[in-house]
Amino acid sequence: MPRKPVARDAVLDAYESLLIEVGERAATLDAVAKRAGVSKGGLLYHFPNKEALISALLERLDELAQEDIEQMKAAPDGSAAYFIRSSLWADTPMDRAFVAATRLAEVAHEETRRRFAGIQQQWLDVLAEDVGPEIAKAVSYMGDGLYFNAMFEGGQGTGDASREADVEILLGVLDRLRK
Amino acid sequence: MPRKPVARDAVLDAYESLLIEVGERAATLDAVAKRAGVSKGGLLYHFPNKEALISALLERLDELAQEDIEQMKAAPDGSAAYFIRSSLWADTPMDRAFVAATRLAEVAHEETRRRFAGIQQQWLDVLAEDVGPEIAKAVSYMGDGLYFNAMFEGGQGTGDASREADVEILLGVLDRLRK
DNA sequence: CTAACTGTACCGTCCAGACGGTATAGTTAC
DNA sequence: GTAACTATACCGTCTGGACGGTACAGTTAG
Numbered sequence: 001m002p003r004k005p006v007a008r009d010a011v012l013d014a015y016e017s018l019l020i021e022v023g024e025r026a027a028t029l030d031a032v033a034k035r036a037g038v039s040k041g042g043l044l045y046h047f048p049n050k051e052a053l054i055s056a057l058l059e060r061l062d063e064l065a066q067e068d069i070e071q072m073k074a075a076p077d078g079s080a081a082y083f084i085r086s087s088l089w090a091d092t093p094m095d096r097a098f099v100a101a102t103r104l105a106e107v108a109h110e111e112t113r114r115r116f117a118g119i120q121q122q123w124l125d126v127l128a129e130d131v132g133p134e135i136a137k138a139v140s141y142m143g144d145g146l147y148f149n150a151m152f153e154g155g156q157g158t159g160d161a162s163r164e165a166d167v168e169i170l171l172g173v174l175d176r177l178r179k
Numbered sequence: 180m181p182r183k184p185v186a187r188d189a190v191l192d193a194y195e196s197l198l199i200e201v202g203e204r205a206a207t208l209d210a211v212a213k214r215a216g217v218s219k220g221g222l223l224y225h226f227p228n229k230e231a232l233i234s235a236l237l238e239r240l241d242e243l244a245q246e247d248i249e250q251m252k253a254a255p256d257g258s259a260a261y262f263i264r265s266s267l268w269a270d271t272p273m274d275r276a277f278v279a280a281t282r283l284a285e286v287a288h289e290e291t292r293r294r295f296a297g298i299q300q301q302w303l304d305v306l307a308e309d310v311g312p313e314i315a316k317a318v319s320y321m322g323d324g325l326y327f328n329a330m331f332e333g334g335q336g337t338g339d340a341s342r343e344a345d346v347e348i349l350l351g352v353l354d355r356l357r358k
Numbered sequence: 359c360t361a362a363c364t365g366t367a368c369c370g371t372c373c374a375g376a377c378g379g380t381a382t383a384g385t386t387a388c
Numbered sequence: 389g390t391a392a393c394t395a396t397a398c399c400g401t402c403t404g405g406a407c408g409g410t411a412c413a414g415t416t417a418g
Contacts, residue, residue: 141324
């Protein structure tokens with residue numbers, strides 16, 4: 001087989017980064033190609049149109065989400081604590097894919113919204129097994145809140161320390177609820 | 180005095196609606212003018228450019244937020260309960276302005292982000308007076324989570340009933356925390 | 359009379375996507 | 389073993405349309 005498609009992943013990574021850092025509006029094909037160190041023609045070789053780029057990103061998101069849910073189920077101190085911790089922006093592949101996809105959902109991209117709904121439901125189910133349906137809801141919304149705020153920080157580690165402190169506080173609140 | 184500037188408010192309302200329903204990308208000047216039942220020239224008579232439209236929206240948001248915070252302070256069953264209830268999408272002027280502005284923040288609009296941070300801080304301060312700083316954080320994140328989800332529903336009353344049920348659940352969780 | 363519009367024509371820029379071309383790694387034929 | 393061929397992985401340029409904004413002449417309501 002001929003040379004490996006190194007550009008494909010580079011393009012996807014670049015698209016993800018730009019979505020996170022500058023938003024959907026500025027994540028143009030030209031910008032993505034430039035960031036990826038690839039020509040625009042090369043980009044379009046792998047992804048015939050922008051929709052294909054988005055689809056690939058959502059595929060990646062789904063894969064990572066499945067892995068994450070497995071880890072969540074297996075978490076030693078319970079899935080709820082794992083969930084709160086992992087809702088903090090930690091620049092993991094999952095975080096990046098998730099927040100990048102959030103940018104698309106904001107722009108009213110229907111397919112993205114559907115995927116989100118699916119992942120959220122799975123999270124909620126796992127949480128309910130750990131802490132029951134009511135607290136699961138509370139934990140789920142707190143996690144969404146953390147992501148909501150991560151969005152506004154544009155991917156930079158702004159307020160990293162204070163966010164980590166917030167997570168500790170939320171874990172404390174969770175403990176109070178567990179009793 | 181000549182006729183009243185009826186178009187001004189119509190334009191602002193239209194811009195708000197389009198941001199909520201179809202996102203920032205599709206809220207073009209042409210689309211806004213059409214939705215407002217106003218000519219593009221008329222729109223630009225009141226708002227010389229798009230930035231002016233945004234500024235006016237943020238002004239409106241700030242005004243409504245101040246009113247909201249006053250009501251929150253005066254809420255009979257505590258500001259925390261008021262906050263959770265008001266985080267539900269209820270199509271109030273405040274909700275609309277808030278979610279519309281969210282769309283702009285998503286597109287990395289700096290001024291919008293700054294305004295948000297200010298309002299959030301005020302909320303947090305009021306909440307802390309009611310339930311203390313720790314639970315205030317939890318409540319604040321839950322509220323953000325509710326808004327985060329409202330965003331994805333695009334302003335439609337999708338899942339209205341289930342969201343209301345969620346609010347009741349969160350109020351129950353709050354009660355458990357109060358003790 | 360004047361503020362509050364309507365309507366149209368137009369400009370510059372940006373962007374998604376089309377297209378033609380090129381380089382190189384494998385594969386086949388002899 | 390090598391020449392001929394094929395498929396993949398790109399590059400660079402161009403175009404058509406949308407969008408923000410300008411300009412300006414005309415119309416309507418108070």
